[in-house]
Amino acid sequence: xxxxxxxxxxxxxxxxxxxxxxxxxxxxxxxxxxxxxxxxxxxxxxxxxxxxxxxxxxxxxxxxxxxxxxxxxxxxxxxxxxxxxxxxxxxxxxxxxxxxxxxxxxxxxxxxxxxxxxxxxxxxxxxxxxxxxxxxxxxxxxxxxxxxxxxxxxxxxxxxxxxxxxxxxxxxxxxxxxxxxxxxxxxxxxxxxxxxxxxxxxxxxxxxxxxxxxxxxxxxxxxxxxxxxxxxxxxxxxxxxxxxxxxxxxxxxxxxxxxxxxxxxxxxxxxxxxxxxxxxxxxxxxxxxxxx
Amino acid sequence: xxxxxxxxxxxxxxxxxxxxxxxxxxxxxxxxxxxxxxxxxxxxxxxxxxxxxxxxxxxxxxxxxxxxxxxxxxxxxxxxxxxxxxxxxxxxxxxxxxxxxxxxxxxxxxxxxxxxxxxxxxxxxxxxxxxxxxxxxxxxxxxxxxxxxxxxxxxxxxxxxxxxxxxxxxxxxxxxxxxxxxxxxxxxxxxxxxxxxxxxxxxxxxxxxxxxxxxxxxxxxxxxxxxxxxxxxxxxxxxxxxxxxxxxxxxxxxxxxxxxxxxxxx
Numbered sequence: 001x002x003x004x005x006x007x008x009x010x011x012x013x014x015x016x017x018x019x020x021x022x023x024x025x026x027x028x029x030x031x032x033x034x035x036x037x038x039x040x041x042x043x044x045x046x047x048x049x050x051x052x053x054x055x056x057x058x059x060x061x062x063x064x065x066x067x068x069x070x071x072x073x074x075x076x077x078x079x080x081x082x083x084x085x086x087x088x089x090x091x092x093x094x095x096x097x098x099x100x101x102x103x104x105x106x107x108x109x110x111x112x113x114x115x116x117x118x119x120x121x122x123x124x125x126x127x128x129x130x131x132x133x134x135x136x137x138x139x140x141x142x143x144x145x146x147x148x149x150x151x152x153x154x155x156x157x158x159x160x161x162x163x164x165x166x167x168x169x170x171x172x173x174x175x176x177x178x179x180x181x182x183x184x185x186x187x188x189x190x191x192x193x194x195x196x197x198x199x200x201x202x203x204x205x206x207x208x209x210x211x212x213x214x215x216x217x218x219x220x221x222x223x224x225x226x227x228x229x230x231x232x233x234x235x236x237x238x239x240x241x242x243x244x245x246x247x248x249x250x251x252x253x254x255x256x257x258x259x260x261x262x263x264x265x266x267x268x269x270x271x272x273x274x275x276x277x278x279x280x281x282x283x284x285x286x287x288x289x290x291x292x
Numbered sequence: 293x294x295x296x297x298x299x300x301x302x303x304x305x306x307x308x309x310x311x312x313x314x315x316x317x318x319x320x321x322x323x324x325x326x327x328x329x330x331x332x333x334x335x336x337x338x339x340x341x342x343x344x345x346x347x348x349x350x351x352x353x354x355x356x357x358x359x360x361x362x363x364x365x366x367x368x369x370x371x372x373x374x375x376x377x378x379x380x381x382x383x384x385x386x387x388x389x390x391x392x393x394x395x396x397x398x399x400x401x402x403x404x405x406x407x408x409x410x411x412x413x414x415x416x417x418x419x420x421x422x423x424x425x426x427x428x429x430x431x432x433x434x435x436x437x438x439x440x441x442x443x444x445x446x447x448x449x450x451x452x453x454x455x456x457x458x459x460x461x462x463x464x465x466x467x468x469x470x471x472x473x474x475x476x477x478x479x480x481x482x483x484x485x486x487x488x489x490x491x492x493x494x495x496x497x498x499x500x501x502x503x504x505x506x507x508x509x510x511x512x513x514x515x516x517x518x519x520x521x522x523x524x525x526x527x528x529x530x531x532x533x534x535x536x537x538x539x540x541x542x543x544x545x546x547x548x549x550x551x552x553x554x555x556x557x558x
Contacts, residue, residue: 025375052419072419080417091412097405097451099424101379121383121425123466124455125401130410138465146465176350177374291361292348 023160033229057083071100082253106153111186158188165195169220400456403449423453500555
C-alpha cells in the first residue's frame with residue numbers, strides 16, 4: 001500500500017461545489033501547500049469549513065468560496081483577517097457563523113454517523129437566527145430540557161497538515177495542540193494529509209512517538225510530502241508564523257488588485273518557486289515561534 | 293504634563309478586574325486579551341490561589357506566564373489543555389472567562405462578529421468565537437477599555453454572540469440557569485448585574501468619574517448599586533505583581549492615551 005501523492009494529484013481529486021474541511025487553527029498548522037495548490041486550480045464554488053486563518057482569507061480573495069462555515073477567521077497576532085473581512089463586507093459569501101465548540105460538535109456528529117448531537121450552545125443567540133435550518137429537540141427523559149440539535153457537518157474532503165506521515169497514511173502531530181484535525185479527518189469522505197517529514201514506516205522510524213498519532217490511517221486517502229507546508233502559518237515545534245509575509249499578504253487587501261499582485265508574485269509558479277520567493281527553507285526553518 | 297498619580301487607569305482597571313475571580317475556587321480563569329490576562333494572574337497570585345490558568349496556548353500552569361517575549365524564563369506545565377479539553381471544561385462549567393466584546397447591551401448580550409446587517413456587514417470582526425458556549429455554560433465577565441454608547445449600545449447588539457438575560461431570546465424549556473454574568477470593568481467604572489431582573493448597575497466609579505458621566509457614555513439607563521463606591525486604588529504589592537506579569541508594558545496600549553489612574557475633576 002502506498003498513499004503517497006503530489007499536492008497536484010491530491011487537488012485533482014477535488015471538485016467544484018464540494019464541502020471542504022481545513023484543519024489547523026487561525027494562523028497555526030494550516031495545510032497551506034495544499035491550499036496554494038487549490039488556489040492554482042480552477043476549482044470554485046466551495047463550501048469551506050474551518051477554524052479560519054489565511055487559508056480562508058486566500059480562498060475568499062480568490063473567489064473560490066460560496067459558503068463559509070466558521071467560528072472565527074483570524075491571523076492571531078493580526079486579529080482581523082482583511083481578505084475575509086472584505087469578502088464579508090461585500091456580501092460575497094454565504095456566512096454560517098458557529099460557536100467554536102459547535103463546529104467541532106457538528107464534525108463529531110458526522111464522524112459518528114449521527115444526524116446531530118445535542119447541546120445548549122448556540123441557544124438564545126443569533127447563531128440560531130443566521131443558521132435558520134437549525135432545530136431544537138426536547139429531551140425524552142424526565143428533565144424535558146429543550147436543546148439545540150447541532151446537525152452533522154459532512155465533508156467531501158478534509159485537508160490537514162501534520163509533522164510526520166508514512167506511506168501507509170499513519171500520522172504524528174507534534175505541536176502543542178492537535179486542534180480538531182482528527183475530527184476533520186473523521187467527518188470527511190477523503191482526507192488528504194500533508195507532512196513536514198515523510199518516512200516509509202512510522203512504526204519502524206518513530207515508535208516511541210505513537211501517542212502523537214491522533215487518527216487512524218483508514219481515514220487517510222493521500223499523503224503529500226510538503227516540508228514547510230504550513231508556511232506562512234506556524235508549525236510548532238518546527239517553525240513559527242511568518243509575520244512579515246502575513247503583513248505583506250494583508251496589505252494587499254487594502255490595495256487595488258492587491259490579491260492579484262500577491263497571486264502573481266507568490267502563486268504563479270510551483271511550490272518550490274513559492275518557497276524561494278519567501279526566503280527559502282533555511283529562512284522558514286528559523287522563523288521563531290511567537291511567545292504569547 | 294505631570295501625572296498626579298503613580299498608577300495608570302489601566303492598572304486600576306486590572307486590579308478591579310482581578311476581583312471578578314475572587315472566591316471562585318478551582319476554576320480555569322481565562323483572561324483573554326492583555327488586561328484580563330494580567331488580571332487573572334494577579335487574582336491567582338493574591339486573593340485566589342486555587343485558580344487554574346493556561347499559558348495562552350495549550351498547557352495548564354500554576355504560575356502565571358508573563359506576557360510577551362520572556363527570554364530564558366520558563367514556566368512549568370501542570371497539565372495539558374488543548375482546545376478539545378477546553379470545551380470539555382467549559383461545557384461542564386468549570387471556568388470563568390473575561391473577554392473584550394465589541395458591543396454589549398443592557399441584557400449582558402455581547403457581540404464579536406460584525407457591525408451592521410449580518411448579511412452584508414458594515415464591519416466584519418472575528419465571528420462568535422466561543423461566546424455562545426461560554427455564555428450558556430459558565431461564569432463570564434467583560435472588559436471594555438473605551439466606555440461609550442458605541443460599545444454599550446441602546447438596543448440589542450448587532451449579532452448576539454453571548455447569551456444574556458433578555459427574556460425574549462429564551463424559548464420555553466431551555467435551561468438558562470447556567471448563564472452567570474458577573475462584572476463589567478471599563479475605563480470609567482465597574483458594573484454588575486445585581487439589580488432586579490439582572491439589570492446592569494454601577495458598582496463602583498473610578499476616581500474622579502461621576503455617575504452622570506458613565507450614564508452619558510452608555511446607550512441604556514443604568515442603576516446605582518446601593519453601596520456604590522469609588523474603585524479602590526492598586527496597592528504597591530499589586531502594582532509590583534502587575535509589572536512582573538507584564539514586563540514589556542503592553543498594558544500601556546490598552547486604554548487610549550494611557551491616562552493616570554486618578555482623573556482630575558472636569
